[in-house]
Amino acid sequence: MKSSPSPADWTPDSPELTAFALKDGPFDPSVPGWAERRAAAEQAVARSAPLRAEIGEIRRVADDVETDLSREAIHRLSADRREAVLAYARNPGRGLPRRSSAGSSPEADSGWHRLWSRVTRPAMGYSLAAATALSIGLALWSAWPSASRPSPAVAVRSGASNAPAEASPSISADRSTPTPMPTSASASDTPFIAQPQEETLRGEPQLAWGSPGRLPGPSAASTATVTSATLATSPLPGSPASVAGLNQYGLVAPVDSADALAGPASAAAFPTAIPTAAPAVAPAAAPAADLARKSRGLQAAPVTPTAQAKTSMPRPRAQTTREIPFQSAATAPRSTFPLKPGNTSYPQIRKALQEGQLPSPDAVRLEELLNYFSYDYPAPSGSDPVSAQVEVADSPWSPDHRLVKIGLQARPAQTAGRPRANLVVLVGLSPGSSARLSWAQRSLQALIEALDGRDSLALLIDGPQGRLILPPTAAADRASLIRGVRALRAEGAPRGLEGLRRAYALADQHHVPGGINRVVWIVDGEFSAEAGTREALATLIREQTDWGVFLSVMGLGSEVPPESSEAPWMPTPAGGAYASAATPSEAQAVLRRELQPTPAAVAENVTVDVRFNPARVDQWRLLSQESQASAAAPNPSPPHSGAQMEAGRSVTALYEIVPTRATDGPRAGSGPESVGPSGGPSDLLSLEVGYRSPTNGRPQDPAQSSPPRSLQVGVPDVRRSSDAATADYKFAAAVVGYGLMLRDSPFKGDLTWEKVQILAEEGQGPDREGYRAEFLQLVRQARALQDGAVVNRRPKE
Amino acid sequence: MNPSSTSNQTNERVEWVRASMERHEAELLRYALSLVGDLPSAEDLVQDAFFKLCKQEPESLRGRLVPWLFTVVRNQALDRHRRESRWPRAAEAEASQVAGNSPTPSASAQARDDVRNLMSLLTALPPNQREVVRLKFQNQLSYREISHLTRLSETNVGFLLHTALKTLRQRFERLDAGPGFSQARSPLHPSSPQ
Helix, strand or coil, X not given: CCCCCCHHXXXXXXXHHHHHHHCCHHHCCXXXXXXXXXXXXXXXXXXXXXXXXXXXXXXXXXXXXXXXXXXXXXXXXXXXXHHHHHHHHHCCCCCCCCCCCCCCCCCHHHHHHHHHHHCCXXXXXXXXXXXXXXXXXXXXXXXXXXXXXXXXXXXXXXXXXXXXXXXXXXXXXXXXXXXXXXCHHHHHHCCCCCHHXXXXXXXXXXXXXXXXXXXXXXXXXXXXXXXXXXXXXXXXXXXXXXXXXXCCCCCCCCCCHHHHHCHHHHHHHCCCCCCCCCCCCCCCCCCCCCXXXXXXXXXCXXXXXXXXXXXXXCCXXXXXXXXXXXXXXXXXXEECCCCCCCCCHHHHHHHHHXXXXXXXXXXXXXXXXXXXXXXXCCXXXXXXXXXXXXXXXXXXXXXXXXXXXXXXXXXXXXXXXXXXXXXXXXXXXXXCCHHHHHHHHHHHHHHHHHCXXXXXXXXXXXXXXXXXXXXXXXXXXXXXXXXXXXXXXXXXXXXXXXXXHHHHHHHHHCCCCCCEEEEEEEEECCCCCCHHHHHHHHHHHHHHHHHCCEEEEEEECCCCCCCHHHCCCCCCCCCCEEEEECCXXXXXXXXXXXXXXXXXXXXXXXXXXXXXXXXXXXXXXXXXECCCCCCCCCCCCCCCCCEEEECCCEEEEEEEEEECCCCCCCECCCCCECCECCCCCCEEEEEEEEEECCCCCCCCCXXXXXXXXXXXXXXXXXECCHHHCCHHHHHHHHHHHHHHHHHCCCCCCCCCHHHHHHHHHHCCCCCCCCHHHHHHHHHHHHHHHHCCCCCCCCCCC | CCHHHHHHHHHHHHHHHHHHHHHHHHHHHHHHHHHHCCHHHHXXXXXXXXXXXXXCCHHHHCCCHHHHHHHHHHXXXXXXXXXXXCCCHHHHHHHHHHCCXXXXXXXXXXXXXXXXXXXXXXXXXXXXXXXXXXXXXHCCCCHHHHHHHHCCCHHHHHHHHHHHHHHHHHHHHHHHCCCCHHHHHCCCCCCCCC
């Protein structure tokens, strides 16, 4: 692009602007001089609102196109075609072989002509294609190349991509008419589906990863100058082929071994060539991945406001979730609540309503709804890393009850004094997720832009032959980091445990004492740790967390379990964060939120202990779905121990309390209660938040580690109508009340849609981000639906 | 060269080819399919590319395996086209698929409508734009790699992508506009049943 106009002369219709938006062409970081060009372009763009708007549009369309294209059916070569290639590879001395597809009719000239109309449909009926791809994938699983075998390293992106001289036609002249793919019988007969290889694969995973003791291990400083060539061709020691694909389709899906063994059989179940079949399109091939069109047509899904990383609250999937019932304060005076509730319930509800349906009651989880929104809590004062705010009023749906709103707020991040970060990103995406890979890449680029020069980043691919893409490299060497991100591939068949071990080993090796040491694990919905490794995975994460290396898990795509507890392989990472993102914009937002400021823990080993005063409280209940680690347990063992609170995070819980009969607390004015030391006999409850100062690094020996501290709050009983409560309180009550209505909860008392709507309206507050207004809209929609009225789908804009 | 080292080399080559197939066959098949429009032909192209790969020295392709494979597939497709003048078939075939089922009011139907919509919109693009869009957004090739592969200048690649995105965007917008919906859905088949 020699004669391209200078950025100052760009118009929204300049092709250069598209290149800039896509970070490609002259703005490809691997092209010399890109940094200057980019700087000039950024200046020009900063001055021009139309250019900025155009860039947003270009990226949006690019995302959509990419997403849609990624949903196209994935095809694989049939087993006998592959075997024919491999047979030829064993003895390629002779001329090129005839193709193995048998039974074809001759006459090349007429073959193609007839074929396209007679035989095919390019995307071949999505469902069939998907089934085919999947079954072939399953069949091939067991034939995955032995991890321990050496093979030459080949890498791409050196830029030397000249057209091969040999890329000429010669062999097509006598080509017979292409035929349908081979029969399933031949697929299952195929000799290379061999058990021994599978054993090798599964038996010696560490070979694929290199042993942690033999990591290349250059120091962050020395790797700051890693060149592109090094990046592209640095397989792990002991690792086999490092064939960096330009694309990402290796295997269809990682499967459990049982499924793998069933592979050939399931291949047989899907005849692979059905020339005349109507293109029955099934969702399997087009996993309603992102709602690309929806985000264009309906609205961009607002992402979770502020805080909550999502973890904890294990919940059986697809089972009825029960609300926690009332407990007697006499027998169960203590409770706790999770610091990091999930955040998926609200988007699920929104999606259902947008489709004109009421959400399934199981999708409605009170604690998640509540914590989808942020509330205004005072920042902690003094040396406390966490503040607590409690507000009590009469329950809007059972005026004899109290509704207690508890909010914890962690100290906001101090960006200036942020400690050095040592990040290791492990990418384990399945093949066929090119769009997701590209979301991840884009989000990682944004992350890189936010890193300090002192920070370091490493990139690993978790695949059948896990590869180190970028050794820990100082962020000052941005070009290397960006090249590394671009070299990421979805190689398929992520191994989970080995990958994570490897990532932890790298993080350990470059551990920054007192810094932020974190592994970021990017997976998609097709990942599933092998059953036998789950325990080990859990142990590993726990050990490393104790060791001061934290984990963030980022699930991409709508098939990703919205919560860690729903991914059976995913042990709840104490002290880590789990986030899922169903759309590209959500992915970026989640990564931005989770990673960009790299939330440093302001408190560790945080425990929440709510004690009810049996003299004032007859029964209580936490407004939440039941969980295994339920607060319903009478005496919760160290509640949510090990959880950390990251800078700026907040969490909100609501308790409904049945006061003892004699209790008729003093009338009180409006406003949340100030918090004082606990222990008054007239208190309704006391709240104790225990924590330790973060070590953000390796724990010192126990004698030297920071002493446990705690924040104690006594909450006096007051009688106050909910009408007099703060806007935040009303809004929180509206949100939970909304959940109760959607669930048709037995605990909803005299709650009505109208009351929910009034609470929501009165609780709007400043609503700077517009989330509360959207909620109000959802209340109206749900109300209309439940009232049996016909709700028009929100028209596409 | 003793027999065992020969057999080692053979094994290495077989493993290299096997790994290459596993990594790249899917993307190559998608690409080939977009060029020739039917799966068996696409499989032929891809299988042939791997046959040719067997004759290559891994060292000689170090760093450019994927562009090499794409180029082989592309050149073979071009050659077939020259011989058979069938190049435009892909577009028609893509379009024929668009006029398929009528949608059902489920989310999955919506999702697949989206795919079909995009396919129909893509189909309406000129072939060179269509190819570049696929290479960029489906195969994740860079401008430079696309330029090597298609023998277009990088500037030209940038222009094609720019134009294609612009067109797609306008059509997406029309698609989302509501009325005129069914027409926008399937530009090549304005009267096709929906």
